[in-house]
Amino acid sequence: MSSEAMVATSQPMATEAAIQVLRDGGNALDAAITASAVLGVVETYSSGIGGDCFILYHEASSGKLHAINGSGRSPAAATPQAIRDRGHDSMPEQGILSVSVPGAIDAWCSANEKLGNLAMKDLLAPAIHYATNGYVVSPVIASNWKPHEALLAQTEESARAYLLNGQAPRAGTIHRQPELAKTMAMIADKGRDAFYQGQIAEEIVRFSDSHNGLLSMDDFANHETEWVTPISADYRGYRVYEIPPNGQGITTLMALNILRQTELSNLPHLSADHIHLLSEAFTLSMAERDRFIADPDFKDIPVDLLLSDDFAKSQYNRINMSRALTQPVKSAMPKHKDTVYLSVVDKDRNACSFINSVFYSWGSGLVAGNTGINLQNRGSGFSLEDGHFNQLEPGKRPMHTIIPAMVYRDDKPLLSFGVMGGQYQAMGQTYVLSNWIDYGMDVQESLDAARFFLYDGQLSLEAPIGPDIQRQLASRGHRIVSGEESHGGGQIIYIDWENGVLHGGSDPRKDGMAAGY
Known part of the structure; x- marks a missing residue:
């Protein structure tokens, strides 16, 4: 601090x-x-x-x-x-x-x-x-x-x-x-x-x-x-800002919109229900990312539709809490x-x-x-596939995984944060922000918490997530990979306007350090 x-x-x-x-x-x-x-x-x-x-x-x-x-x-x-x-x-x-x-x-x-x-x-x-x-x-x-x-x-x-x-x-x-x-x-x-x-x-x-x-x-x-205009979505009274496409920040916003349809805090943190719901919301959002996100100079991207309440509700209604999605869309992007x-x-x-x-x-x-x-x-x-949104063309920007984020309330910035790790970044942002908003964790706790990542049909769990939770998730149809690697890294600064204090957090999965004066 x-x-x-x-x-x-x-x-x-x-x-x-x-x-x-x-x-x-x-x-x-x-x-x-x-x-x-x-x-x-x-x-x-x-x-x-x-x-x-x-x-x-x-x-x-x-x-x-x-x-x-x-x-x-x-x-x-x-x-x-x-x-x-x-x-x-x-x-x-x-x-x-x-x-x-x-x-x-x-x-x-x-x-x-x-x-x-x-x-x-x-x-x-x-x-x-x-x-x-x-x-x-x-x-x-x-x-x-x-x-x-x-x-x-x-x-x-x-x-x-x-x-x-x-x-x-x-x-x-x-x-x-x-x-x-x-x-x-x-x-x-x-x-x-x-x-x-x-x-x-x-x-x-x-x-x-x-x-x-x-x-x-x-x-x-x-x-x-x-220089572009940021895109945003409301999550439980907080305004979350991202870079627009060709960046994948919209993926975070789509996932948050899905989670906003329910009271996530009613689910115990890192319970099977909690992991399942976030993973399914992210899978649905990633599928839309891979269909539509590309260079807007080359493709018309339906940003307003993808961030609409009606679309979020329809996506949420596709989630079965007893069963994993049976046909996850395989990403064309490297992991x-x-x-x-x-x-x-x-x-x-x-x-x-x-x-x-x-x-x-x-x-x-x-x-x-x-x-x-x-x-x-x-x-x-890029893809070489004819007609693919992200097809290689001269002078085109590829769909980008790197996404900085910022959270506002009452027109003031509260959080400046991001999560590293390629395809995990949007999932990581969603999870870390939910830890802070839904579960009341401080910024360091939000980064420290054990992570999970559903990608290409495999649900990878960091080692602290134990065998009982793994069995419950497997019974819902998830293919479990446990303890093989950590997911991403991240940094957060929270601005406490009331007390005039800055709170910094740095991910223990890296060599990082938050410091101030």
Whole structure:
């Protein structure tokens, strides 16, 4: 808890750097950019300047909630036939053909220019420091690094950046990224044009060409961040805001609308009924996501219909509390992987909900030439199927899993929060918010609570959910997977307006830390 300002991120180094920015006169947005830049160095398998970024920002002086879509588009040469001509019957999950134009840097610079207090060169300085001088690899980071040695060994550039003598760094070793440091210093000096029109873009395109990729200089020069209008839904008197499609935030809102049809708090927390109801509501919402959510520049998306009360009631009526849905729709999207989410509230009560991602662990698995940039694989979310809402087309943004959220009451922000973890993010947001609203948990308890995730017909339960509950769920037709992995990670800041206190929560499934002053 604190009274002045609060930062919550998945790494202490990022939290500490963001706190210093606030002390130096930066606002919540400035601090969030610094934290994200540091995370792109010290948690580079999850995030970085080769990825995309979405931002929700409450501007205290105007009371306005700004929404920023920093997702990149597919190359102009990207067509289903171009992918098939390169020997693929479906979108590759990783590799150069999975790479879309990274949107993070333009989003950071665009947001900073409009809303920030400090210069980008100051905001990037801590990340450049860690890339140059190194950081200590934690056990959590090391455990996420080791399984990907084979992927990172496939190219000289990624092996040079991320392996030591062919192996992932062990916990307690110091890792440096000198090439990335030089790239970030160029951005700090020359701004977004260094990335999208200068030497950095040229090197990425050269690297793409050398691997039979599709990226061009025009793809980078034509990239623009989009400032959008957030979408929202009421949940028991709280107004929940999300980024509109091509983001999947609408999935959270659909699930909350379904749950709003009943008094969820009457069900014991983590009982079989509780887990079953949330899982079914999320399954129905995911099915609609996979049918309809895509780039609105290419498809008309029925947002109003999907968020209507009548639709929510009809979805709720499809749920049988005694039996799991028998025909879950298999998602066309990959299951996971990695993202960083962070939240910042400053002394003026500007609030920033900020998410950055390269999608899978290590994104495409490729480092672009001598830039040190880990390129995202967001293009793997496209479909080659004719007529699919998310079909690959030139200059199109894929359906995006990364979703920052913010909760208001009486026109004031109460929660700035998000949950990491690919496909789990919308389910995680729904569950964490319900823990706080329906079950009266504080922000840390809401994150700590054992999680579950129904995906592609399997209900995965974290280890604390015991055998009796597992048997009850199995008797309803759920295919149970227990204890194999934890689900996601998250950060929350709650603004207690009455007492002037900020409450921060950070997920124990990560290295995270919430801190304030």
